[in-house]
Amino acid sequence: MSTSTPTTPSHSTDDSRRHLRIAAEEAYAPQAVIDEYRRLLDAQGGDAGFRSLWSYYLLNRTVHTELFRSRITDLEDRRLSDMADLGIDHQVLSLATPGVELFELPLARELAAMTNESIADACRRHPSRFSGLAAVALQDIDFSVKELRRAVRHLGLKGVIVNSHTRGEYLDAPKFEEFWATAAELDVPVYLHPNTPSDGLIGPLLDAGLDGAIYGFGVETGMHLIRIIFSGVFDRYPNLRLVVGHLGEALPFWAFRVDHFHRVQDGTGRYPWRPSLQQPPSHYLKTNIWLTTSGMAWEPAIMFARQVAGADRVLYAMDYPFQVAPSEVAVHENLPIEDHERRTLFETTACKVFGLAQPRLVEGAQVRGSGHVAGCGSPSAATGR
Numbered sequence: 001m002s003t004s005t006p007t008t009p010s011h012s013t014d015d016s017r018r019h020l021r022i023a024a025e026e027a028y029a030p031q032a033v034i035d036e037y038r039r040l041l042d043a044q045g046g047d048a049g050f051r052s053l054w055s056y057y058l059l060n061r062t063v064h065t066e067l068f069r070s071r072i073t074d075l076e077d078r079r080l081s082d083m084a085d086l087g088i089d090h091q092v093l094s095l096a097t098p099g100v101e102l103f104e105l106p107l108a109r110e111l112a113a114m115t116n117e118s119i120a121d122a123c124r125r126h127p128s129r130f131s132g133l134a135a136v137a138l139q140d141i142d143f144s145v146k147e148l149r150r151a152v153r154h155l156g157l158k159g160v161i162v163n164s165h166t167r168g169e170y171l172d173a174p175k176f177e178e179f180w181a182t183a184a185e186l187d188v189p190v191y192l193h194p195n196t197p198s199d200g201l202i203g204p205l206l207d208a209g210l211d212g213a214i215y216g217f218g219v220e221t222g223m224h225l226i227r228i229i230f231s232g233v234f235d236r237y238p239n240l241r242l243v244v245g246h247l248g249e250a251l252p253f254w255a256f257r258v259d260h261f262h263r264v265q266d267g268t269g270r271y272p273w274r275p276s277l278q279q280p281p282s283h284y285l286k287t288n289i290w291l292t293t294s295g296m297a298w299e300p301a302i303m304f305a306r307q308v309a310g311a312d313r314v315l316y317a318m319d320y321p322f323q324v325a326p327s328e329v330a331v332h333e334n335l336p337i338e339d340h341e342r343r344t345l346f347e348t349t350a351c352k353v354f355g356l357a358q359p360r361l362v363e364g365a366q367v368r369g370s371g372h373v374a375g376c377g378s379p380s381a382a383t384g385r
């Protein structure tokens with residue numbers, strides 16, 4: 001995790017690139033949410049993972065944490081200036097992990113709605129720079145379904161973020177069926193974002209200092225993703241779109257073994273309560289799931305994920321402001337792929353998945369400033385996919 005102030009990406013073709021850079025997993029939290037996190041920490045509330053993660057960001061006075069706090073709550077000059085310095089044309093904004101699920105009601109509902117208003121306002125002020133995903137409060141499913149409808153239909157948001165478990169519960173539970181049905185009906189993606197592991201999972205990770213982004217996020221969220229796949233939700237809603245960060249939370253690497261033992265176990269009837277899938281588990285990585293490169297600026301892993309899931313299913317994300325490094329933009333620019341594939345990675349896949357209006361590109365001109373992404377708040381943005 002870089003603590004450096006961003007500088008211009010070192011990649012030499014910045015002035016001649018033919019694609020916009022859309023970053024798809026970029027965090028924001030209203031000051032009111034940060035204040036409530038602080039209150040929860042002071043009261044020793046929330047779960048063990050929350051206390052571990054947010055005590056670092058909110059109780060430390062280091063250059064890194066001070067910079068982080070100035071970035072996470074900002075949707076104006078600080079963020080726009082960082083984006084310009086980093087060469088990021090457009091951010092898809094979403095509420096930072098763990099969202100509002102650990103708050104009691106009605107506070108959680110109020111903060112989710114307020115977050116959505118703030119993000120929508122920023123998108124209206126800067127439609128070429130921002131679009132956003134809705135926050136919900138899944139401990140109240142009825143509210144979440146209504147808020148998702150409002151956020152998409154009235155605020156122009158482009159999908160919904162879920163920060164993995166909801167108080168230890170996972171989205172394969174039958175109680176969340178209406179949530180999936182609503183996302184499918186609205187034709188918007190669900191972004192499955194990491195959270196620190198649930199209290200049932202975190203013990204040995206916390207002991208070793210591995211509960212956060214270093215590894216625990218991936219354990220928690222990769223397991224959540226495979227539970228979602230095994231629930232058969234993509235058979236029930238074939239058009240459902242799910243976006244997941246960190247190149248699929250290691251699941252592409254596991255795909256062969258998962259398929260193998262899924263087939264073997266189905267043959268033996270070992271887990272009779274498990275729904276039958278119409279396809280092998282890895283199939284859904286190629287049909288319903290998109291992978292962002294957030295926090296994974298590493299050529300071998302990106303190329304592998306493209307090979308497993310498909311080059312048109314892997315899209316760029318930075319993970320601002322948790323991971324801010326110009327060198328990581330350069331890694332993506334320097335991947336051994338053709339220019340049209342680079343545009344797929346940085347621009348067109350994001351437009352397709354989130355239903356952003358296709359940006360205009362001016363032949364031969366500097367992209368930044370001439371390109372345009374009509375994000376939320378723009379009546380022309382609803383291109384569908």
Ligand code: CA
Nearest residue numbers: 025027294319
């Ligand atoms: Ca993130």
